[in-house]
Amino acid sequence: MQIKLVLKPILAIIFVLLAAPNAALAYESSDYIDELLVSDTFHPPGEGDPEYLYNEWHYFNMIDEEQNLSVVCTFKLNGGTNSSEVLLGYYVNxxxxxFYESYPLTSEVVNYSSQSPDVRIANNTVTLTDEGYRVHIESGNGSGIFDALFKPETRPAPVFSASNFSVPGMGINWLVASPKMEVSGNLSVAGVTYSLNNSRAYHDHNWGYWSWGEDLGWDWGQVSQAGNYSNETAAEYSISFGNITNANHSQSVSSVLNVWKDGEIIASFSEEEIQIEHYNLNTKDIGISQGEMSPAYILPEGFFTFPQNTLVNASSGSETLKIKFTTRQPVPLPVMIPVGNDSGIKDGTKDGIKDGNESGIESGSEIKYRIIWEIIGTYQVAGEIDGKSVSYTADGFMEYVAGESVSPISPS
Structure with a gap:
């Protein structure tokens, strides 16, 4: 009896110690979600806002090194074309x-609100629950389904905003909701189902008022330290950067680079503290999905280039970072631009946009395109942050937008 009496309090202490880390993680995750319920909401145009310039989207990505699988998905709202779009791209072996679906931006098809991060576009949904973001996407013919839970492991960053553009009312906002997430769920495509179990993931949110036909470009990238690489750094770091530029990337409008560790931002660089250079621009035409453009037209071959190599240098006092990115798989995402004048406004009013067909484009109106390059590749990170050496290699994502808008051409 004495042995049993002694063991009971010992076992109780062990159970408490084992439960404590999980309880702390659950508390932190709940804390992050409470913040996201406020900061990651949508921004529908209000009275007097230039609705024809409205753009907003949720963006998610994930990487599973064991299966050599990467996934990108977006839920996009576009006031200029009066359309809502869902895209899922994947790269495996x-x-x-x-697969891509486009719908009119109407209340019958789309639900979104300034009170919530949730969005529905037809049967595709993002829902922020107590555990994280439940993301569900299905192709129109049912051949592809992505259903996954993205759990945030960091606090969101402060909103990054750029507004000093040539057109009055233009402004771009970017929230890194969580640069480091774990995702679990399933991707079913081409008759194969891939199971995800705590894979690395990321989520951000973009919104604002701008025309894709303006003198506009950008760089964006993110990488989280992976566990399966031989890393010199013991702690886990996450990095994201953004840079709004002019169309030919000769001038930066505004830029930021943040570094997270243990769920918090521990270093931040901005403006002149950041230099981004692109090398070995590739003009190879790798094709545009027929579902994303009228099948009767294609984009001029080689017009939109993407970099094979990118170098990011950041320096502020004793804190420095040198980041090298090597492109492995570039994916072109076409952006449709209705053309009426330089701002993309038809007949001088935003109301002309609303009177078109179900895609929001007036019959017979001219359409141009730009390309967002969504690039999968490998990052090499080195430097000194918070008095400690940082050095690691991991796969990650980058976006590159450059060049003027162009008209599609008929296939030869």
């Missing part, structure tokens, strides 16, 4: 594919 050196093969990439995607």
């Amino acid at each position: 050196e093969t990439s594919a995607s």
